[in-house]
Each structure stands twice: as C-alpha cells, then as structure tokens.
Amino acid sequence: MALPTFFHNARLFDGENEAKNGMTVAVEGERIVEVAPDSEALRGAEGEHVDLGGKTLMPGMTQGHWHPDYGGLRLADVGKLYLGTQSPPSYLAAVCVENLNYAIQSGVTNVVGAACSFDNDVAMKMAIADGRIPGPRIRPSGLHINSSGNENEPNSFWLPAPPREDGMQIIGQELYADGVEGMRKAVRHQLRRKVEVIKIFPSGGHGIDYPEDMRSMTRDELATVIETAHDHGAIVRGHVTTKRHMLEAVELGMDIVDHGDGMDDEVIEAMVKHGTHYVPSMLFLKKLMPSGEGDLARSTQLQPVVRSFENLREMLPRIHAAGINIVPGDDFGLEFMMHGYGNYAEELEVYVNDCNIAARDVLTWATRNGAKMMGLGNDGGLIQKGRLADLIVVDGDPLADIGILRRPLETLDLVMVGGKTYKDRLARV
Ligand SMILES: [Zn+2]
Structure with a gap:
C-alpha cells in the first residue's frame, strides 16, 4: 500500500473558510487523510514530505x-x-x-x-x-x-x-x-x-x-x-x-x-x-x-x-x-x-471586479459549490479529512489576487484529482 504524501507549511484555503497559514495536508490513495497544523510529529511520520513554503493549497x-x-x-x-x-x-x-x-x-x-x-x-x-x-x-x-x-x-x-x-x-x-x-x-x-x-x-x-x-x-x-x-x-x-x-x-x-x-x-x-x-x-x-x-x-x-x-x-x-x-x-x-x-479564471475576475463579490466567495463557488453541482455531495469540494483528494497548489494567494489563476503555467505547482497527480513540480524534502 502506498504511503501518504504530506504537504507541510501550506497556506490552506479549505474551500469555505478564511485561509490558515502553517498547515499540513496529507493524502493517501484517493483521499485526504489529515488536515492539521504543522507539527514535528507529522514531519516525522512515514511517507513522502513536501514543504510548500507558504504556497496556497486549495480544492480543485x-x-x-x-x-x-x-x-x-x-x-x-x-x-x-x-x-x-x-x-x-x-x-x-x-x-x-x-x-x-x-x-x-x-x-x-x-x-x-x-x-x-x-x-x-x-x-x-x-x-x-x-x-x-x-x-x-x-x-x-x-x-x-x-x-x-x-x-x-x-x-x-x-x-x-x-x-x-x-x-x-x-x-x-x-x-x-x-x-x-x-x-x-x-x-x-x-x-x-x-x-x-x-x-x-x-x-x-x-x-x-x-x-x-x-x-x-x-x-x-x-x-x-x-x-x-x-x-x-x-x-x-x-x-x-x-x-x-x-x-x-x-x-x-x-x-x-x-x-x-x-x-x-x-x-x-x-x-x-x-x-x-x-x-x-x-x-x-x-x-x-x-x-x-x-x-x-x-x-x-x-x-x-x-x-x-x-x-x-x-x-x-x-x-x-x-x-x-x-x-x-x-x-x-x-x-x-x-x-x-x-482562461477560465477570466470569468472569476468578472465576479470580483464587475460584481463586487469577494474573491474568497468566488473561489467557494468554484470549489465547494462546484462539487455540489457535480453530485459529489460531501465527498468533494473541500479540503477536509476523508474527502476526495481534489487539490491544487498555487504559488501565490488567489484570495488576495484571483488574477494569478490566469497564469497557471507559472503559478500552478500541483494538480491532483482523487489522489491522481496530473501536474507536480514540487520538490520532496
Ligand atoms: Zn453553452
């Protein structure tokens, strides 16, 4: 059985709440198995370890x-x-x-x-x-x-x-x-x-x-x-x-x-x-x-x-x-x-810039709400223990500037769907 991958030192946007710094998210198989503040215990656990250095981890x-x-x-x-x-x-x-x-x-x-x-x-x-x-x-x-x-x-x-x-x-x-x-x-x-x-x-x-x-x-x-x-x-x-x-x-x-x-x-x-x-x-x-x-x-x-x-x-x-x-x-x-x-992020900018909706709310529409419309129920859309590991890592803070999602070739470091990796340029520690 594959060992978990731990993403440490994340700025975590869980799809719903204020972002939190200094978080660890662990993925095993297709699911998220841990969401907790960084700790020595988690850094020492058996598995693969990635230090995100404060990059944003959020739902796909x-x-x-x-x-x-x-x-x-x-x-x-x-x-x-x-x-x-x-x-x-x-x-x-x-x-x-x-x-x-x-x-x-x-x-x-x-x-x-x-x-x-x-x-x-x-x-x-x-x-x-x-x-x-x-x-x-x-x-x-x-x-x-x-x-x-x-x-x-x-x-x-x-x-x-x-x-x-x-x-x-x-x-x-x-x-x-x-x-x-x-x-x-x-x-x-x-x-x-x-x-x-x-x-x-x-x-x-x-x-x-x-x-x-x-x-x-x-x-x-x-x-x-x-x-x-x-x-x-x-x-x-x-x-x-x-x-x-x-x-x-x-x-x-x-x-x-x-x-x-x-x-x-x-x-x-x-x-x-x-x-x-x-x-x-x-x-x-x-x-x-x-x-x-x-x-x-x-x-x-x-x-x-x-x-x-x-x-x-x-x-x-x-x-x-x-x-x-x-x-x-x-x-x-x-x-x-x-x-x-x-290009899809250009639409997100319209809601922030033309309609005065907070970037965090627009990102909730794109993550938590999207998973509901997908029919995933309580199984997707949020970074929570037990949910499907649909996640991305962004170099920067889309909650402060949603426009950085328009430059994924530069800013997107990880894309994972149900634990399957489609993009990963993060170094292991
Ligand atoms: Zn149409």
Whole structure:
C-alpha cells in the first residue's frame, strides 16, 4: 500500500473558510487523510514530505458549463449551421482532448457538461478513466434536446437535413423532438448513452438572436423531460433567461438555471425554495458588450446583452446572499473566449471586479459549490479529512489576487484529482 504524501507549511484555503497559514495536508490513495497544523510529529511520520513554503493549497475548481468540443466556434456561424457539424466527428474528439488538457492544467478538476456533439463527454470520461488521456472528472452531458423550430434550428431551412427516425431528428449537437412522448423518447435516448446532464432551451436570449419571450417547450414537454431525467438519476439544465420561463422551469424541478439574464427577487425566492443551482456565465455577456472582443457579432442583440449584463451585476450579490448554489462556468470555446491556459479564471475576475463579490466567495463557488453541482455531495469540494483528494497548489494567494489563476503555467505547482497527480513540480524534502 502506498504511503501518504504530506504537504507541510501550506497556506490552506479549505474551500469555505478564511485561509490558515502553517498547515499540513496529507493524502493517501484517493483521499485526504489529515488536515492539521504543522507539527514535528507529522514531519516525522512515514511517507513522502513536501514543504510548500507558504504556497496556497486549495480544492480543485469546477467549470460548471462545459462544452468539450468547442474550439473556436464562430458566433456568426451559430444560427447558420447546426452546432457539431463544423468539423468531422473525429476532429471534434481531438478538440475535446486538447480542451480537457487545458482544463486540468488550469486547476479545473471537475467539469459539468452543458452539451456536446455525438457522445463526446461520455466517451472522454471513459478515456480518462482508462488513463488514455489526462482530464478532470466529468459529469457528462449530451445533445441539446430541442423542440422543432427553436433557436437552435439554423435559418437555412431549405438545406437538406437527415430524416426523422422514430419521431426524432439528430444533427450534430442537436436533437429535435416534439410532444410529451417525443420528449420522453429523446431523454431516454440520451440516458441510454450514459448522459447524466440533460440540456434544454426553455427560452432564447443571452446573446442568441431569438425573441426572448418565445416559449419553445410547453409545460407538459418541460415536465416530461425533467421527470424522465430524474427517474434515472440524471439532472436537467436549461438555457433560460426570462422571468416567466425561469419560474416555470424552476417550479417543475429543473436542476440548473443557465444564464438567467432576467433574474429578479421572485425568481431568487423560487430557486431558494427548490434548491436550484445557478450558472451565470457572465464573461460571455461581458465579451459581447461594446467594449468586449465579441461586440457587433450580433448587432440586434446588443441592447438585450447590455441590459442582461447590468441586471446580473446588480442581482448577483443578492443571489449570493440568498444562499443559492452559484457555480462559475461559461461558453468557452467560442472564437473570442477560447479554452486555454488560465482562461477560465477570466470569468472569476468578472465576479470580483464587475460584481463586487469577494474573491474568497468566488473561489467557494468554484470549489465547494462546484462539487455540489457535480453530485459529489460531501465527498468533494473541500479540503477536509476523508474527502476526495481534489487539490491544487498555487504559488501565490488567489484570495488576495484571483488574477494569478490566469497564469497557471507559472503559478500552478500541483494538480491532483482523487489522489491522481496530473501536474507536480514540487520538490520532496
Ligand atoms: Zn453553452
């Protein structure tokens, strides 16, 4: 049996509380086996010993809105072609491998899928488990489940599309179905393929050129999707932006609100009551603002985007104060916000700098809250004895300057997922 590894002299951020200096954390197998103040006894214990010299040891982070196969997707193409048809399937799989490597080398130890083409999330999860490629733990998603004619139907309806089979149509990342029976079949089609996160589009908005008040799923369709997923232990997340659509989906038990541009106090109250997770993904909106790199790509959407960004800036501290489980995660892989070393931390900075949330709280969203949304329960997200050893070591103090997480090639010294090491440049003593 492998001996434990002791990390001494850590500045410990456990995922929740004030950081503490002079701490020792020990890892054995896949778990954390000790968290205690430095002591001679621990330094003398049998095992491997590392002196962190005051570097920060903290839980690994979660990216809560993961598109594994986006690798430079042009916003101008969204709405013109079906997502997932921009490249051949095996090319997209190569993009996944590249993106998973960026994530793990950026300190992201968990990702929660928000849709992918083919079976990419599930297949990558298998390849990581078999040790073929490096990558974080994945809670896999699958295809967008859409009703016909929703915002994920390209405008070019005159081009040939594959025939419907068994009432469903699958093109790239999109699955189209209609009616209660159609939705049940669509969800079961995904569940059979080991998808654990069903992604739906109850409304438009959030930069998507589509009337925000248009309702793309009936109440019965929505209820069927949620019930069918829950029957199998899967969860449902929805791109949903208007108050009316949010309230309906939350009350029916949808698990994750994505974006939520039109958030208000009534929606907050409903989310608290139902324990709904929230993924704001505000970096995307910020990038579409007149000052951002993505601006003008969607001129008709500029005003709604500005309105959404300003509303969420105001609401986010209230959503946080209400105790909603907020998790960072954004549409990385679009042309102006690529997956890449440290890019995920750019989103964290938005919450600190634009929304006035304390860095420690944002890091709690990314660690403790992320693990909850991963479904790890009390098994991840915090540096505590008995929990999974998902941890990173940062040379510097991200609680004082969250921006250092944008330079992982320089500042990240250790990345560990369930005791398995993906990066380690720390010297043993
Ligand atoms: Zn997305």
